[in-house]
Amino acid sequence: MTPTPAPPQHLDALLAHLREQFPELSPQFQGGARYLLDHPQEVPLLSMRKVATEAGVQPATLVRLAQFLGFEGWQGLRELFVESMRGGPQPYARRARKVVQASGSNRLLKDMFDAQHRNLDVTGEQNAAAMTTAVDLLSAAGNVYVAGFRSCAPIASTLHYVYRLFRPTVQLIRGDAGALEMELRALTARDAVVVISFAPYSAEILRVTDAAREAGCRIVAMTDSTVAPIALHADCTLLFSVESPSFFPSITAGIALAEGLVEQLLARKGKGAIKALEHTEGQLHQAGAYVVDKGAGRAVKRN
Incomplete structure (x- = not known):
């Protein structure tokens, strides 16, 4: 298995790469990769140890998996999940306040x-x-x-x-x-x-x-x-x-x-x-x- 020369820059690219490489990964790497693919929304919210526990692997396995994917360590890989969550949908009430503030504007329609x-x-x-x-x-x-x-x-x-x-x-x-x-x-x-x-x-x-x-x-x-x-x-x-x-x-x-x-x-x-x-x-x-x-x-x- 040859690691990628550079880590994926976006979460979609990372998960697509994991799906493609999954059959070739070791059983331990597959355990970690499976959790990342199945629960992307959980990764930004949990510690590395908690992710490892949920995935049924050792924390060191997640570090090695991140390095295999081209990252320096777990934190670099996790940041892609965090960035994706930051760009996620805002609560409806927060968006509604912006609409109310713009009421009367001819640009709304x-x-x-x-x-x-x-x-x-x-x-x-x-x-x-x-x-x-x-x-x-x-x-x-x-x-x-x-x-x-x-x-x-x-x-x-x-x-x-x-x-x-x-x-x-x-x-x-x-x-x-x-x-x-x-x-x-x-x-x-x-x-x-x-x-x-x-x-x-x-x-x-x-x-x-x-x-x-x-x-x-x-x-x-x-x-x-x-x-x-x-x-x-x-x-x-x-x-x-x-x-x-x-x-x-x-x-x-x-x-x-x-x-x-x-x-x-x-x-x-x-x-x-x-x-x-x-x-x-x-x-x-x-x-x-x-x-x-x-x-x-x-x-x-x-x-």
């Missing part, structure tokens, strides 16, 4: 739409390769389950509703009335699960991700970072930007990403998707899902 344009541009640029992989995984699955909670529920609902228009084997994991565990029992190794979340990540989405791993499902993560907890063990990660000048992160790019994914899935399925979509539309018309504009003699859709 412009800043919001400028941010949305940037989010869409960034999201479009960073998913070209991963989108093909996601389409492959979902198209090959027996069933597709979609999960997103709290602010990510609209993204999950959009993906589920539009995808189900031409594929009936798409299910939305809701977790209503404390029934999440019951819904997760249905997962099998033939299925794929789309998990959606951004920082701060919901406890429920981690439970869905863990259950999907245990069931042997293929996992597609839609999230804001390659080192998000739901991305670390995903088979494919689609990234969307959530930057916003307002107090709450934006889900606009997440919705666009879900729509783009469904578009690709429809194109992959081809004529079969068109036939299924025609059948679904016919059923919706017969069920009275659309308001009929009698004057124009056509249906007005209530999507």
Whole structure:
């Protein structure tokens, strides 16, 4: 094993390097690396001895692992995790104070739409390769389950509703009335699960991700970072930007990403998707899902 000539400069680069080198590491190094990959949010908060205890290795192992990666010692490696946390999302209340202080400014609306344009541009640029992989995984699955909670529920609902228009084997994991565990029992190794979340990540989405791993499902993560907890063990990660000048992160790019994914899935399925979509539309018309504009003699859709 040859150490890198220079240490990684960013946390994403460090974790990507660890994933790549993991099979070649010694068992002791693998123990330390596994903890860094699985619990990046814990590293800035714990002492080296506590990290070593949680990882099941000796503190000296972490020092040697850091040196193997090109750092002088543990502190240099840990600093990448600390810097990542510093750049993390601010509490909503703190961001809200800034918005209130700027009330009356003509720039508020412009800043919001400028941010949305940037989010869409960034999201479009960073998913070209991963989108093909996601389409492959979902198209090959027996069933597709979609999960997103709290602010990510609209993204999950959009993906589920539009995808189900031409594929009936798409299910939305809701977790209503404390029934999440019951819904997760249905997962099998033939299925794929789309998990959606951004920082701060919901406890429920981690439970869905863990259950999907245990069931042997293929996992597609839609999230804001390659080192998000739901991305670390995903088979494919689609990234969307959530930057916003307002107090709450934006889900606009997440919705666009879900729509783009469904578009690709429809194109992959081809004529079969068109036939299924025609059948679904016919059923919706017969069920009275659309308001009929009698004057124009056509249906007005209530999507």
